[in-house]
Amino acid sequence: MYRREYAFSDVIAVTNRKLCAAEQTMTSEDGNAWKDRFLAQIKRICAVHPAALLLREKDLAPEEYTALAGEVLAVCKEYNVDCILHSCPEAAEYTGNYKLHLSLSGLRALMTAETAGTAGTAETAGTAGTHPAYDMLGCSVHSVEEALEAEALGATYLVAGHIYATDCKRGVPPRGTSFLRDVCTAVSLPIYAIGGIHLEGKAGASDMPRPCRQQMQEIFSCGAKGASIMSGMMRL
Numbered sequence: 662m663y664r665r666e667y668a669f670s671d672v673i674a675v676t677n678r679k680l681c682a683a684e685q686t687m688t689s690e691d692g693n694a695w696k697d698r699f700l701a702q703i704k705r706i707c708a709v710h711p712a713a714l715l716l717r718e719k720d721l722a723p724e725e726y727t728a729l730a731g732e733v734l735a736v737c738k739e740y741n742v743d744c745i746l747h748s749c750p751e752a753a754e755y756t757g758n759y760k761l762h763l764s765l766s767g768l769r770a771l772m773t774a775e776t777a778g779t780a781g782t783a784e785t786a787g788t789a790g791t792h793p794a795y796d797m798l799g800c801s802v803h804s805v806e807e808a809l810e811a812e813a814l815g816a817t818y819l820v821a822g823h824i825y826a827t828d829c830k831r832g833v834p835p836r837g838t839s840f841l842r843d844v845c846t847a848v849s850l851p852i853y854a855i856g857g858i859h860l861e862g863k864a865g866a867s868d869m870p871r872p873c874r875q876q877m878q879e880i881f882s883c884g885a886k887g888a889s890i891m892s893g894m895m896r897l
Contacts, residue, residue: 667877669709671887673745673820673853674894675717676703676733681895696729703733705897707740709869712887713797715762717747727752734758745797753795762799762820765807772814801855803836805847812848819848820889823856825876829891830856838879845884852885860893870897 678695681702706714716733718726730744730752737744745760746752750771753761763771800811801820808819821844826835835856845852858880860870872888880888 665878665881667872667874667881667887669711669872671877672711672872672894673713673715673887673889674706674711675715675855675889675891676706677891677895678718680892696732700732700736702895702897703736704740706894707736707742709897710740710742711894713743713745713760715745715747715799715889717762717891719748723749723751727755730756730758743797745799759795760797761795762801764801765811768798768800768811768814768816802844805843808844808848808850808852812850816850818851818853818886819844820853820855821885822854822889824854824880825857827857838883841880841885842883851887853887853889854880854883854885855889855891858888858890858893860890860897 676699678699681695681699703714714733714737716726716730718729721729726749730746730749734744734756743760744758745762746756746758747762748764748767750761753759795817797818798816799818799820800814800816801822802808802811803822808821811819821836821841823830823833823835824838824841841852841854858876859873861873870893872890872893877888
């Protein structure tokens with residue numbers, strides 16, 4: 662059986678403020694009180710030193726997302742953890758954090774805008790000519806063909822899924838590890854598996870859950886760099 666030592670450094674932590682461990686409600690009466698609880702959760706995540714933190718709060722308006730990104734970036738800097746912004750090129754431009762994750766359509770639009778030398782909005786265009794090259798440029802893919810296209814468009818890493826059954830896509834069959842293996846074979850980029858990857862067990866005196874050993878071994882055996890985990894990381 663394939664075996665490899667693993668740790669949280671093999672995990673991209675994906676945020677969802679609505680799953681935050683201390684976050685029970687998101688009501689209008691809550692105002693901005695959720696933000697303190699959310700930032701406290703970001704600190705808990707950063708304390709285990711994941712490979713990166715992906716700030717996915719894509720339901721926020723660009724100005725709200727950019728303001729939140731500034732606060733999250735400060736926490737990540739404190740813990741020396743890379744923070745990847747999601748779907749919002751203007752937030753990368755404003756904060757000077759050129760680490761960005763996009764859908765394939767967003768990556769296409771970003772590269773089209775860069776070629777044309779025009780600026781745009783999240784998921785529709787980039788800000789070519791006004792920023793240096795992205796340090797990290799990720800893309801979510803769901804087929805080998807998408808992976809090949811994302812690689813050709815300049816992505817520096819890919820997130821492939823969903824691999825295991827997950828409540829986030831209830832009723833949708835997972836693509837499985839054979840799909841993950843095919844993607845890893847097709848491209849030379851680092852691949853992170855996503856979907857239904859859990860935390861389990863305990864690690865040392867801190868009593869901290871660890872990524873599921875069986876799932877991580879399966880992921881590594883496919884040639885993937887690691888895993889992307891949302892629910893488990895937001896409930897550490």
